[in-house]
Amino acid sequence: MEFLDLAPLNASQGTVRLPGSKSISNRTLLLAALADGTTEVRGLLDSDDVRHMLAALKTLGVNWQQHGDSRDYRIEGVEGHFPVNAADLFLGNAGTAFRPLTAALALGQGEYRLSGVPRMHERPIGDLVDALRELGAHIDYLGNPGYPPLAIHPWQSARDEKPGIRTRVRGEVSSQFLTALLLALPLTRQDARIEVMGELISRPYIEITLNLMRRFGVHVERREWHEFHIPAGQGYSSPGAIQVEGDASSASYFLAAGAIGGGPVRVEGVGRDSIQGDVHFAETLARMGALIAMGEDWIEASGPVCSQGGRLRAIDADLNHIPDAAMTIAVLALFADGPSTIRNVASWRVKETDRLSAMATELRKVGAEVEEGPDYLRIVPPARLTPNAVIDTYDDHRMAMCFSLLALGGTPVRINDPRCVGKTFPEYFDVLRTVAR
Ligand SMILES: O=C(O)C1=C[C@@H](OP(=O)(O)O)[C@@H](O)[C@H](O)C1
Ligand SMILES: C=C(OP(=O)(O)O)C(=O)O
Numbered sequence: 001m002e003f004l005d006l007a008p009l010n011a012s013q014g015t016v017r018l019p020g021s022k023s024i025s026n027r028t029l030l031l032a033a034l035a036d037g038t039t040e041v042r043g044l045l046d047s048d049d050v051r052h053m054l055a056a057l058k059t060l061g062v063n064w065q066q067h068g069d070s071r072d073y074r075i076e077g078v079e080g081h082f083p084v085n086a087a088d089l090f091l092g093n094a095g096t097a098f099r100p101l102t103a104a105l106a107l108g109q110g111e112y113r114l115s116g117v118p119r120m121h122e123r124p125i126g127d128l129v130d131a132l133r134e135l136g137a138h139i140d141y142l143g144n145p146g147y148p149p150l151a152i153h154p155w156q157s158a159r160d161e162k163p164g165i166r167t168r169v170r171g172e173v174s175s176q177f178l179t180a181l182l183l184a185l186p187l188t189r190q191d192a193r194i195e196v197m198g199e200l201i202s203r204p205y206i207e208i209t210l211n212l213m214r215r216f217g218v219h220v221e222r223r224e225w226h227e228f229h230i231p232a233g234q235g236y237s238s239p240g241a242i243q244v245e246g247d248a249s250s251a252s253y254f255l256a257a258g259a260i261g262g263g264p265v266r267v268e269g270v271g272r273d274s275i276q277g278d279v280h281f282a283e284t285l286a287r288m289g290a291l292i293a294m295g296e297d298w299i300e301a302s303g304p305v306c307s308q309g310g311r312l313r314a315i316d317a318d319l320n321h322i323p324d325a326a327m328t329i330a331v332l333a334l335f336a337d338g339p340s341t342i343r344n345v346a347s348w349r350v351k352e353t354d355r356l357s358a359m360a361t362e363l364r365k366v367g368a369e370v371e372e373g374p375d376y377l378r379i380v381p382p383a384r385l386t387p388n389a390v391i392d393t394y395d396d397h398r399m400a401m402c403f404s405l406l407a408l409g410g411t412p413v414r415i416n417d418p419r420c421v422g423k424t425f426p427e428y429f430d431v432l433r434t435v436a437r
Helices: 022-034 048-059 095-106 126-134 176-188 204-215 248-260 277-287 326-335 346-350 355-365 397-403 418-423 428-433
Strands: 003-006 012-017 038-042 064-066 073-076 086-090 111-115 138-141 150-153 165-170 192-197 221-223 227-230 241-243 262-268 291-294 298-302 316-318 340-343 369-372 377-380 389-391 413-416
Touching: 012 248, 022 038, 022 048, 022 073, 022 095, 022 176, 022 204, 048 064, 048 086, 048 095, 048 418, 095 111, 095 126, 095 138, 095 150, 095 176, 126 138, 126 165, 126 176, 165 176, 176 192, 176 204, 176 227, 204 277, 248 262, 248 277, 248 298, 248 326, 248 397, 248 428, 262 291, 277 291, 277 298, 277 326, 326 340, 326 355, 326 377, 326 397, 346 355, 355 369, 355 377, 355 389, 355 397, 389 397, 397 413, 397 418, 397 428, 418 428
Parallel strands: 012 262, 038 241, 086 111, 165 192, 316 340, 389 413
Antiparallel strands: 003 413, 038 073, 064 073, 111 150, 138 150, 192 227, 221 227, 262 298, 291 298, 340 377, 369 377
């Protein structure tokens, strides 16, 4: 197996220009494709997840062009109807491509098959399929019920005496199901209501969805987090141009590097004006004792030099609102002055891997005592971290990225299968080197 040995890096300092946000890139591509008019998308992320979305749109007959080898693209909208009405789409392990495309295609008039890597076929989609079936969608499971791969057949709107359409979706497994419905329902042009059953997790991602829909001309009314209403007659229209923010989840690794390696480390591309919930990672970092400064478009972190015995403050925190950046906090807990508890992250079990179990296993390899609960981790840091641990990454980009922080804290580490970072940040390890001192 390929691996990467990271030598201890004793301090951190520097500035990183972030790659584009995965969540914004894939939503923007789909909205621009469905819209009326042409959209110039600037600063698109270049990674596996986005390449799967771009390839799927091309297969569905959407014309798009990349400007040279820049991160800027022109997308020609298809006004809500994909030109190709029979296609097989392979979407890797990209939740932000799989779930929204399922909904958009299920409300269309074609025959489609959607599949992904083996792990994608273990990630649930039943709640979304149930919600779409309530709207008259015809979807078959091609493998295990409740999971991809899927066959999608033409939509026949359920004929009701009452005007408008209604559906319900569960909120506890993934917010991407609600995002998918919100993005797709304007295609029907009907008055649409979605009721969320149970607690909605990962709520800031719904804010990203609503914000981008608004930029493409569709306004959604919501009652708290349990009812969403899309008034009739709205369709997507191009805003002309759209700039993709830097990725706030990717920012977490560099801010963490600043917090344990002295810093300051500055990230550019996200800041106070960001629409991504993961910028709130900076608040958790501040609670752990890091110094944070923030401008409209940048965030900077500094803190103790942990390779010289500095420590962060231990925390006990509900991190449901930042599930991705929460993994970075789990590794930072190794540098804290006592036990930390990360709560309300049950969704970790159905992501790129079972992240609760993977995180517990790998944290133990560096000497931590870890209690793995159904939806939490309690991490007791060792007096001294075990050097040269061999970290398995489970084809999970975030496992590779957050465990690389051990080196920034002065502990040499081996990262197995480092290329798994390609899902969202192919050049991660090169960029990390630029903040090492
Ligand atoms: O909508 C999105 O862009 C995302 C939502 C989150 O997933 P869940 O809603 O499944 O927690 C997050 O973990 C994922 O990386 C991106
Ligand atoms: C959970 C993640 O990805 P996905 O969009 O595939 O759900 C992630 O990037 O951490």
